[in-house]
Amino acid sequence: MDLKLYEFQAKKVFAQGGIPVPQGEVVQNADAAARVAQEIGRVVVKAQVHVGGRGKAGGIKLANTPQEARECAEGMLGKPLKGFAVNYVLVEQALDIAQEYYLGITVDRDARRVIIMVSSMGGIDIEEVAATTPEKIAKMHVDPAWGLFDYQLRDLVEQAGLERKAQRQIIDVIRALYNVFQYSDASLAEINPLVVTGGGKVIAADGKFDVDDNALYRQKELLKLREVSETDPVEAYAASKGVAYVKLDGDIGVIGNGAGLVMTTLDILARNGGKAANFCDLGGGAKADTVRQDLEIVLMNPKVRGVLFNIFGGIVRCDEVARGILEATRTMDIKAPIVVRLSGTKAEEGREMLKGTNLIPAETAQEAAKKIIELVGDRGRGIVE
């Protein structure tokens, strides 16, 4: 998954890039919140979570005194906001807001280029603006050969109808954000709202910054922020081992060879009334240690009550995969039923190897799905709530 930074982390990155951000500090306890408010004066206390609509959910509060700041922080820290844990709050100078604009930079897949979007409709969900008043979003693509020309940015902010007096500052912010985007390998950089204060200053009042997963190998400083960011522990462990794993809601662990095949397996389970506990792509590895590692990871999720392997052997041979699974399970104490669908190269040989073991073979994905759902269902019936 792309590395999603919290607002306070995004603002740090922005500030390093020369983008004005509000004076403020991230804290983890109510006393510290009070201290920061004491230093700054009137502040906003903002819960740091990866979800939009914080304000409406009570995750952004104005505090006029240090005591108020303490109370706001106390009310947020350690309590879930829209289902997310709040471990940090950002205590920031309250701004005198005259205008709220939108600035976003991302990669446009269709154009194969970076796209910059600016709108006078800041402070709202940009998807809503795109749906109801798309003409209010001014866009431009950046030619990677030439980068940004100033005249393009002048045109962009004029098209978006941004306040003339603030345009030069905004252009500077856009250029700075584009540079940060490039050198940080971002996939998304958003400032919403980009505020123009009563005094005419342009400041990034909020910040969103996602870093391309594929580029993390060359973004070591940003990679360090991952432990701080909120990630499911099993996903974090899998990522550290380079295993393609995504946690889902259900109770049937899924492992397959190839992302498309794994996605399809999730679909087949869903269509038969089952719920996948995870997505896990074995990749090209049929070897015992790869299988073992992936199976261990899938079983780390306590919700898993059964596992489905979906293998279509191409160059990878099904008998090798069967050997790998058998070896792996021989040395692990697994109570959950495991169904293994083998098809393709040496499929019959592979299925033959599974006979007489406690691994259940299947020929088609449909068959395998039905089997595992039944097995997991049977076990479920025995449980007393």
Place this chain on the structure above:
Amino acid sequence: MSILINRDTRVVVQGVTGREGAFHTQKMLEYGTRVVGGVTPGKGGSEQDSVPVFDSVKEAVEKTKADTSIIFVPAPFAADAIAEAADAGVKLVVCITDGVPTLDMVRAAGYLKSKGAALIGPNCPGLISPGECKVGIMPAEVYREGPMGVISRSGTLTYETCDHITNAGSGVSTCIGVGGDPIIGIKFIDALKLFRDDPETKVVIIIGEIGGSDEETAAAYIKESNYPKPVVAFISGRSAPPGKRMGHAGAIISGNTGTPQAKVKAFEEAGVPVGNTLEEVVQLAMAKLAPSS
């Protein structure tokens, strides 16, 4: 007839002495592909499986007249390898490598456009015209020559689909894995245009997934151009939750874009049936082959 590659295609392998490059060079040679050279900077002058190795793609093209390249170079250097190939005059670049940084691809895509080279991938299994040429890593046994054109974002799903096609007694003209990344070369719409003009291809199968809007673009093209050949589709990830990247870098539902519902709808509105399983997709495609009474 096939599209893009045939028995005359001359292939250079970038990253030929690496583990993946060496293994698949051998497999391609076994298939009958004309692998005329390989490139690993620093190993020029040596041989890999009787294939001459060069230090640069430029030299390889000069000496062997290669027109197509396949890239097994590690992710940090893959986009550079793509650019190098295009600059050397390669007409079709096939990048197998997974994990290429997106902004590297933005740059490479722009460069390729200026050089007039076509790209397949990255993060793809390559392409195969059964009986003629394989420029990729797909399992050869699964493919037979025939009238189905296949375009897919998933590698393993193409193997399975083509296996079903073979079992149904039919075959494939060309099967192209366009790859699972957000920034790729040839897309569904580009392959559709090529299949449209290929007399051997009678039916096209599209294997799509969540993320992006290439399926919608293809569907719109099929509708607006009154596409002259039957198309059948499959979408994987129909049960995937939004916001989660499902393996492929490009397989993610972001807000309102990339949803499976939108893709299914777009196809159905274009008269393209969407199968619920790969078996169903192949059945639908086979039915389109049968002459109507």
